[in-house]
Amino acid sequence: MPHVQADSAKAQTSGARPGRLALVVAVGLLVWALPRPADVDPRAWRLLAIFVATVVGIIAKPLPMGAVAVTGIAAALATRTLTITEALSGFAQGTVWLVVSAFFLACGFVKTGLGARIAYALVSVFGRSTLGVGYSLVATDLILAPAIPSNTARAGGVIFPILQSISKTALGEDPIKGRQTSAFLTLTAYQGTVITSTMFVTAIVSNPLVVQLAAAQNIIITWTSWAVAAVVPGTVSLILIPLVVYLLCPPAVVKTPEAPVLARSALAALGPMKRSEKLMGLVSVILLVAWIFGTALRLDATAAALMAIAALLVTGVLSWDDITHEREAWNTFVWFATLVMMATFLGSLGLIKWFSGQVGSIFGGIGWLPGFLGLSLTYFYSHYFFASTTAHVSAMYAPFLAVALALGAPPLLAAMVLGFFSTLFASLTHYGTAPAPILFGSGHVSLGTWWKVGGVVSVVNIAIWLGIGAAWWKVLGLW
């Protein structure tokens, strides 16, 4: 599994970048020193200052995200804003361990080679045309998405190597036409992973964060309810978006008879399915069933995931070393638990309630529908300024949701739409979510094309999700 974020952490060895650290401290002190409104709990206000400084730190990156989180906890402890029990409570959160477990599952998919096998099998069946290869890559991503909470692991770890080998063959045959074909496949894979990331809570780390932030405002979203709400607009997007890319960035060759041949020889090289691959497949199918029927089985999603990890360990598919060496999981564990903890206490100390009250009274005259549309479009397109979905969600999701609720938007609808937009907006740029730099870095797509396609795709996605999606959610009774 590629450790993209951690690599950038490695490059920086001499501690915090002083200028950016000063900015973070200044922002924190500023909020801290602002006159506290009389009806806000003093601890809530102090926590707000620390939280804002932490989020600014996650965006400005004076230190890697995890180190910023630890520093945020230290600040909360040193200023007696939180007790040690409160400060550590995030590390025992179910959602946090759902994410950690899913990272270990991802590790199993990559380690056993099951992910690559699925991709090759799909290409060997559907890969006779360029569009077919594109759809095969997207389908692989979709199959892996529910159990791999890192689109970096999917798009970077599984899809990218296969994409590269197909591109290499195409470029070898005809450099100019091959480049156009590679550009199409790269963009399809990227726009596809953006959509699959939107469809499941466990498809990207920022989705569980959304669930947790919504829960802090008393809106309960389960794994199943998210997936059901996303399935209709998601499927439409998965079908239409590759066609949009096909129109805007057409491949030079329409037929790719060599792709299925390539995939078949790759499959032959992999040999028959190994014991570990079969077990990995079996465990993930069972887990998926457990997630889908979670409420009926009275089985929490995290409990099911932990049992799956135990099964993989006991059968030797994963070794304990794989788990302790999975740095990205532990990195995510620390920063994710910290953000969840802070958001929970901002909610329980009454800050969000106060904020909504304030905003509600200001926007009293506006109907919720135009207000919510404005909010969600602002939320979407502000992603041009963010290099990570997590940074964006931690900075903007909670206040935007609070405002939407204050305007009178249906709670579950508002929480879900903002949640879906929290990954769809990654389509815009070549830095919108972690796999973007990997795929863009292959050099097959020019920057101008990437942004043009991203812009058009974003409009199509918004139309699909707010049009077909809204109708589907009406059917589901979300509003």
Next chain:
Amino acid sequence: MREPARVHPISPAPVQVQPKPPRSERQTHGVRAGRLALVFVVGAALWMLPRPATVDPRAWQLLAIFVATVVGIIAKPIPMGAMAIAGIAAALATRTLTLAEALSGFANATVWLVVAAFCFATGFIKTGLGTRIAYHLITLFGRSPLGLGYSLVMSDFMLASAVPSNAARAGGVMAPILRSICKTAIEEDPVRGRQTSAFLTAMAYQGTVVTTAVLVTGSVANLLALEFAAAQGVAITWSGWAQAAIVPGLVSYAVVPFIVRLLCPPGVFKTPEAPSAARAALARMGPMKRGEWLMGLVSLGVLTAWVLGTRLGLDNTASALIAIAALLVTGVLTWDDVISEHETWNTLVWFATLVMMATFLGNLGLIKWFSAEVGAAFGGVGWLTGFIGLCVTYYYVHYFFASNTAHVSAMYAPFLAVALALGSPPIVAALVFGYLNGLSAAVTHYGNASAPILFGGGHVPLATWWKVGGVVSVANLAIWLTVGSVWWRTLGLW
């Protein structure tokens, strides 16, 4: 003389000397199926035993899972952390614990104290501060083998106040220095040099055994013991532990090296070259680097905060986390150092799991029930006789354990419960089992995680190691139960 810097200092050393599992062992995919079956059978058997009417059904189920987990930690069908995850999964699958209960250990303050301390260990070894301290002590005291030995033991002690892993201390600091001293000595005179090396190795090991007992932070097992004691309502503070340990500890530090010298005498009595070699090594290290200064400063700060803890109103874990943040912000540690140190995450998982299970065994009333049963059975025995019998059993059972943690998780809670049921003074009983746990590692070359590292140096014959261990163990037991009990009387603990 200096070892090349390692990237992940804590883990590799113990791994490279770990004895390979015997060939006969059937291993499929890293899992020993026979042993796994044993673990399962133990759990299932206990589960099906008729539950005493006064015991909560959940408590009984948890007991079965806990015992199976501990058997798994000892028999090791899969590594300790994996066993812990399997234990959690079993508790969840059988609805013995809710998800919130099962995960609660991960938010435990002691667990995070250990995580923070592992980060300290990385910092000490990465910056070279630990090595520098050892060399400084050698320049001061290293003119004789005994002095050299004390220099190693003292540096181990200083590190033990913040590094709760004797494997990290032995593997990261003591063993590399010991290795270079021994190499020089053997090159000068193979026969005598080997004898001196044996003496230094045995002394370093027996020293770290005492240190492990004296300081709570000497080993993770001690912190586990504290949590187990707390689950039975006996609260022991970090400074309370050290205060009660300091007098018998000092006596042990004085007596044990002489026993080692008697049983495993060094080949020479003067080592005039050692201080100059250490000085040369220090010269090669150059002046203290920024990272070392900061590391030293931060650890002094944390130690002060720990000592003054209650007066400052600052929790031990809180000050440790603040210190880690300081190390990260100043760049002494990088975030990559933290997430790459897999020993940290390994410890987090198994430690949190055991703490959680022990807590719920207490909360669900199982320990109370067990004590009442045992108390009724041993009604006639006086507490002193009973307690001494318990102590000796607890101590020498360690021949059968390859880890302090396994020993504590299997035996600490029931032995403490029995001692309390007999009427022993709670604080003394909790402390003594804690101390004996660290001290018991003296007996074998696998008694704690540092033993295989030091024994792996190859300077001490197995028979000598066991002979020294046997005699030292008797001396330590005598010192701690006599000098110790007088001192604890003075402190008013009983």
